[in-house]
Amino acid sequence: AQKITQTQPGMFVQEKEAVTLDCTYDTSDQSYGLFWYKQPSSGEMIFLIYQGSYDEQNATEGRYSLNFQKARKSANLVISASQLGDSAMYFCAMREVLTCFKTIFGAGTRLFVKA
Amino acid sequence: DADVTQTPRNRITKTGKRIMLECSQTKGHDRMYWYRQDPGLGLRLIYYSFDVKDINKGEISDGYSVSRQAQAKFSLSLESAIPNQTALYFCATSDQSSGAQYNEQFFGPGTRLTVL
Numbered sequence: 143a144q145k146i147t148q149t150q151p152g153m154f155v156q157e158k159e160a161v162t163l164d165c166t167y168d169t170s171d172q173s174y175g176l177f178w179y180k181q182p183s184s185g186e187m188i189f190l191i192y193q194g195s196y197d198e199q200n201a202t203e204g205r206y207s208l209n210f211q212k213a214r215k216s217a218n219l220v221i222s223a224s225q226l227g228d229s230a231m232y233f234c235a236m237r238e239v240l241t242c243f244k245t246i247f248g249a250g251t252r253l254f255v256k257a
Numbered sequence: 258d259a260d261v262t263q264t265p266r267n268r269i270t271k272t273g274k275r276i277m278l279e280c281s282q283t284k285g286h287d288r289m290y291w292y293r294q295d296p297g298l299g300l301r302l303i304y305y306s307f308d309v310k311d312i313n314k315g316e317i318s319d320g321y322s323v324s325r326q327a328q329a330k331f332s333l334s335l336e337s338a339i340p341n342q343t344a345l346y347f348c349a350t351s352d353q354s355s356g357a358q359y360n361e362q363f364f365g366p367g368t369r370l371t372v373l
Contacts, residue, residue: 151297177361187347187364233299237360243353244315245290245362247300 145169146234146248154254155224162209163219163251165234171195173239176217178208181231181250190232193217221253229255260284263348263365271373276335278368280348288351289331290362291315291323293344300347306331307353338372345369 145168155161167176178190193201193208201208209218221228231252237245261282270276280289288307292300292315302315304323312323320342322334335342346369349362 146299148299175360177359179364185345185367187349187362189359189361189363192359192361235300243288243351243360244302244305244313245351246302246316247292249297249299 146236146246148234148248148251150251151249152252152254154256155221155228156256157226158223160220160222161224161253163221163232163234163253165217165219165248167215167217167234167236169215169236169238171238171240175237176208176210177235177237177245178206178217178219179233179235179247181233182227183230187233191219224255226255226257229253261348261350261363261365263346263368265368266366267369269371269373270338272337272339274338274372276338276370278333278335278346278348278370280331280333280365282329282348282350282363282365284350284352284363285328286350286352286363287328288353289325290349290351291321291331291333292347292349293317293342294347294367295344303333303346335370335372338370340372343370343372 147166174195176193180188191203205222207220233250234248290305291303306325348365351362
């Protein structure tokens with residue numbers, strides 16, 4: 143069955159430093175997609191980055207990069223040069239072809255950026 | 258204007274009442290979803306619809322029902338609300354057409370529901 147695990151309920155990082163948010167997943171499907179979303183205190187869900195299971199290179203979007211280790215079934219989000227505005231809840235999510243593209247989410251990691 | 262809207266944004270109701278949460282989208286997406294968010298549990302899928310004639314149960318559909326009135330509208334009903342349905346509810350859409358780059362989900366602003 144699909145499963146997403148985010149083991150860090152909360153993380154602290156100093157402003158301007160890099161931080162890695164962990165995500166592991168479980169799937170028997172060979173074709174799937176991995177997503178990260180940000181939820182600031184205002185509550186909206188913001189799409190950050192996507193990694194396809196067949197993508198050979200790690201995805202990058204500005205200060206966000208996805209450290210994709212397929213054999214270990216991990217898809218960690220790396221935020222470089224943290225900013226105060228990065229303080230938010232971050233969710234890892236997965237979509238499988240076998241489940242007709244249904245997307246499931248992890249429990250989330252709350253990131254606190256310190257000035 | 259927001260592409261995915263939800264009404265109401267906040268609702269307080271009593272146990273046993275029937276509640277409907279509405280979602281509308283102007284993105285032209287075929288797929289729509291309802292999630293609930295609870296602290297420590299992330300987002301859990303309640304129902305999803307891949308087109309007007311296709312409705313599917315998600316992880317936690319018990320106590321909920323949905324209606325896809327049109328491609329742009331997807332409503333969630335709680336037939337007899339109970340306190341453990343107190344949560345933040347999100348509607349989302351996605352485009353599974355070949356032209357969509359990532360097929361990511363676009364979320365509405367959420368509805369905060371409190372059942373007393």
